[in-house]
Structures are given as C-alpha cells and as structure tokens.
Amino acid sequence: MIGLKAAGPMDQFEILPIVPIKIGGLDLSFTNSSLWMMIAAGAIFAFFFAATRGRAVIPGRIQSAAEVLHEFMADLVRGTIGHDGMKFFPYVFTLFVFILVMNFFGLIPSIPGAPHEFHTFTPTSHLVVTFALAMLTITIVVVYGLMKNGLGFFKLFAPSGLPWWLYPLLVPIEIVSFLSRPISLAVRLFANMFAGHIILKLFATFVTMMIGAGGIFAAMGIAPFLGAVGVTMLEFLVAGLQAYVFAILTCIYLSDAAHAADH
Amino acid sequence: MPMADDVDHGSDAGRRQPPSLDEFSKRLDAARGDGEAEKPAGAGTGPALGRALRVSSELLAALLVGTLLGWGLDRLTQAGPLFLLLGMLVGFAAGVRNLYRAMRNDAK
Numbered sequence: 413m414i415g416l417k418a419a420g421p422m423d424q425f426e427i428l429p430i431v432p433i434k435i436g437g438l439d440l441s442f443t444n445s446s447l448w449m450m451i452a453a454g455a456i457f458a459f460f461f462a463a464t465r466g467r468a469v470i471p472g473r474i475q476s477a478a479e480v481l482h483e484f485m486a487d488l489v490r491g492t493i494g495h496d497g498m499k500f501f502p503y504v505f506t507l508f509v510f511i512l513v514m515n516f517f518g519l520i521p522s523i524p525g526a527p528h529e530f531h532t533f534t535p536t537s538h539l540v541v542t543f544a545l546a547m548l549t550i551t552i553v554v555v556y557g558l559m560k561n562g563l564g565f566f567k568l569f570a571p572s573g574l575p576w577w578l579y580p581l582l583v584p585i586e587i588v589s590f591l592s593r594p595i596s597l598a599v600r601l602f603a604n605m606f607a608g609h610i611i612l613k614l615f616a617t618f619v620t621m622m623i624g625a626g627g628i629f630a631a632m633g634i635a636p637f638l639g640a641v642g643v644t645m646l647e648f649l650v651a652g653l654q655a656y657v658f659a660i661l662t663c664i665y666l667s668d669a670a671h672a673a674d675h
Numbered sequence: 676m677p678m679a680d681d682v683d684h685g686s687d688a689g690r691r692q693p694p695s696l697d698e699f700s701k702r703l704d705a706a707r708g709d710g711e712a713e714k715p716a717g718a719g720t721g722p723a724l725g726r727a728l729r730v731s732s733e734l735l736a737a738l739l740v741g742t743l744l745g746w747g748l749d750r751l752t753q754a755g756p757l758f759l760l761l762g763m764l765v766g767f768a769a770g771v772r773n774l775y776r777a778m779r780n781d782a783k
Contacts, residue, residue, distance in 0.1 A: 469696070588741045588762075588769035589776075596736030596773070604728065650728075657729055 421613040425537055425606070428529040445541070448533045452513040481509070485659065492663035493670060500666050503552065507545065508659035511536060515605060515651030519644065536654075537605040539598060546598035549662045557669030568672040597661055604654050608647045615640035726777070733773035741766015 429441035463478030471479055485505045489497050518534025535541045557565040569586040570579060615636045622633035745762015749755065 584765045585768045585772055588744065588765050589737055589772045591744075592733070592737035592740040592766075592769060592773065595740060596732045599736060600728065600732040603732070653728070661729075 421610045421617065423528075424531070424533070424609060424613060426528070427538075430529050444529050444531070444533045445535045445538065447530075448517060449514065449535050449541075452510060452517055452535075455517070456509050456513055488660060489663055492660065493667040497663070497666065497670065500552075500663075504659050504662055504666075507549070507662060508655050511545070511601065511658055512652060512655035515655055516648070518605065518609070519647055519651060534605055534609060536601055537609055539602045542602040543594070543598040545601075545658070546594040549597065549665065550594040553665045553669045556666065557672050560670060561672045565669065565672045568668060593661075593665060597658065601654050601658055604650050608643070608650055612640060612643050612647060615643055730774055730777055733777055734770035737770035737773050738763070738766040741769055 428444050429439075430444060430447060431442040433440045433442060459474070460478060463474045466472060466475055468475060482505070485508055486498070486501060489501045489504050493500060514534065514536045518532060518537065520532050522531040554565075557568070561567075569583050569590065571582075571586075574582065618636035619633050619640060622629045622636065741762045741764075742759065743762070745759040745765075748758035748762070752758065
C-alpha cells in the first residue's frame with residue numbers, strides 16, 4: 413500500500429503513450445491501448461496455434477476448447493445468416509474472439525508498483541475502439557449488400573407491400589433505424605465495459621478508504637469488499653455477453669444485407 | 676476390401692473397435708440434433724440479460740441519431756426547432772422499430 417497514489421476511478425482509462433510516434437500532425441503513438449490490443453491478438457494467436465498444432469481426432473484439452481468455440485460461432489453464423497453466410501464466419505469469429513479476449517484481459521489485476529503505462533487496460537472501454545469495430549461491420553454490411561443486391565439493397569428502407577401513403581413516414585424511420593445501428597453497437601459495448609470498470613474501481617477504493625479510516629470503519633470495509641467480488645463476477649459475465657451480443661448483431665445485420673431485396 | 680484392412684481388423688479384434696470417422700460424425704450430428712430440439716429457445720439468465728442490455732441501447736441510439744439529424748437539418752436550413760422536433764419523433768419511432776426487430780429476431 414505504501415507509495416500507492418490515490419487513483420481516481422477515471423485514471424484506469426487514461427491513454428498513455430509508450431513509444432511516442434508523430435507523423436505530420438498525427439499522433440500515432442504506440443499507447444497502452446495498442447499494447448493491450450496486441451497482447452490480446454498475441455494471446456489469441458498463441459492459443460489457436462497450440463490448439464490446432466496437434467490436430468488429433470480425439471482432441472486434447474486446448475483443442476477441445478478451441479473446437480467448442482468454433483462450433484459455437486459456426487452454429488450462430490449458420491443459424492442467423494444461413495449456409496451461404498459461412499463466408500462471413502472468419503470475420504465474425506475473429507471479431508468475437510478479439511472482443512472477448514480484450515474484455516477478459518481488462519479484468520486482470522494490474523501488477524502492483526508497475527508504471528502506469530503498463531497497468532491493465534481495456535481497449536473496449538474506449539468509444540473510438542468500439543466505434544471503429546462497429547463501423548467496420550456496417551461498412552461490410554453496406555458494401556456486401558450493394559454487391560449482392562445492387563440498388564435492391566435500398567429496399568431495406570422501403571419494404572414492399574405497404575399502402576403508398578405509409579412510405580413518406582416509414583422511409584425516414586427506417587433510415588434513422590439503420591443509421592442507429594453502428595451507434596448502438598459501439599455505445600453498448602463501450603458503455604458496459606466503461607461502467608463496469610468504474611463500479612469495480614469505486615468499490616475497491618471504498619475498501620482501502622475504510623481500512624485507512626481504521627476502527628469500526630475498517631471492519632465495515634468487508635461490505636464494499638464483498639461488493640467488489642460480486643461486481644467482478646458480474647463483469648466476467650458481461651465481458652462474455654457483450655462480445656457475444658456484438659457478434660450476433662453483426663450476423664443479424666449481415667443477414668439483413670444478404671436478404672435486403674427479398675422483402 | 677483390400678487385405679490391409681482385414682489384417683488391421685484382425686489385430687484389433689481383442690480391443691475396442693474405434694468407430695470410423697463417418698459413423699462418428701453421423702452419431703455426433705444425431706446427438707446434436709436431439710439436444711437442440713429439446714432446448715427451449717432463449718432460455719436461461721445469459722440470453723435474457725443479453726437481450727435486456729441490447730434492447731435499452733437500441734432505443735436510445737435511434738433517438739440520439741434522429742435528434743442529431745434533426746438538429747443538423749435545423750442548422751442547415753435555419754428552420755428553428757422544426758426539424759429537431761420532427762427528428763426526435765422519427766428517432767423515437769425508429770427506436771421502437773429497432774425494439775420490435777430485436778424482439779422478433781430473438782423470438783425466432
């Protein structure tokens with residue numbers, strides 16, 4: 413505890429450059445956010461390398477885990493987009509695993525005494541990161557929808573078989589509904605991770621503050637401690653769930669794009 | 676069947692026969708199909724919580740987009756709060772549409 417600065421609940425979201433890079437007016441520094449994205453990508457690579465190395469008929473422990481993950485996502489993609497949707501499987505799977513691992517790694521406690529730049533960081537607790545992922549999904553949806561259906565893609569905004577006077581009302585609603593997709597996708601993941609980490613840090617701060625107060629307060633510190641344990645468990649659930657929701661919505665949007673001209 | 680196969684069977688006669696891959700995958704598919712048929716759709720805490728988290732942001736995001744679009748149109752056209760109000764209405768309607776779509780997708 414000695415030498416530990418009183419860290420506010422927002423300090424954990426601070427972006428700190430590790431290797432400052434400036435090109436022109438752009439700040440392209442390698443930050444703690446980049447570091448944790450690379451750790452996540454590296455861990456995923458190592459895991460699947462280890463899992464697929466054996467290629468045993470009767471899988472070992474790691475291979476089983478990878479196979480369960482693969483089957484789970486394959487069922488999701490097949491169930492939502494259909495069999496021809498399997499061409500999106502690599503994208504959806506990568507997205508799911510990447511978000512999942514970033515969320516989970518963000519829950520690892522920091523090494524005490526480590527420099528602030530190397531504290532545990534959750535890239536998905538930043539709106540830029542989640543919005544970039546959401547825009548990638550929506551860009552794929554729009555490009556694939558236009559490629560597959562041509563201008564029929566815009567029937568997404570005007571479903572056929574309605575009385576004519578309903579269209580002036582419905583088309584703006586559908587356009588706003590479509591435009592809200594990347595925002596709801598990005599904000600949902602960001603807000604969940606952000607809020608969860610703040611609550612976690614607040615509970616943890618209460619514990620140290622109450623122990624610091626001493627006497628009866630130190631004994632009462634058990635309450636926020638139990639709260640922190642509970643929130644940590646909830647956060648593990650949320651971390652998995654949000655990655656899953658992101659993946660399933662990507663599938664639903666892709667399926668909409670694939671079948672836009674049908675309705 | 677070639678000889679090699681027969682010899683293989685002979686040497687394995689005492690031990691448990693490993694089933695062929697085709698047979699195994701057929702059994703696996705059958706088992707999986709049964710499992711899915713018995714499982715009620717969308718049951719359990721996980722999916723329910725996921726739906727709850729999803730639904731709230733669907734409504735809010737559409738309202739936000741509609742309002743912002745209306746606000747932007749107001750600034751472009753100097754039309755006062757006309758488009759802002761219209762945008763809020765359209766945004767809310769789009770949010771409800773999002774909700775409806777989300778629930779319909781889940782029910783499937």
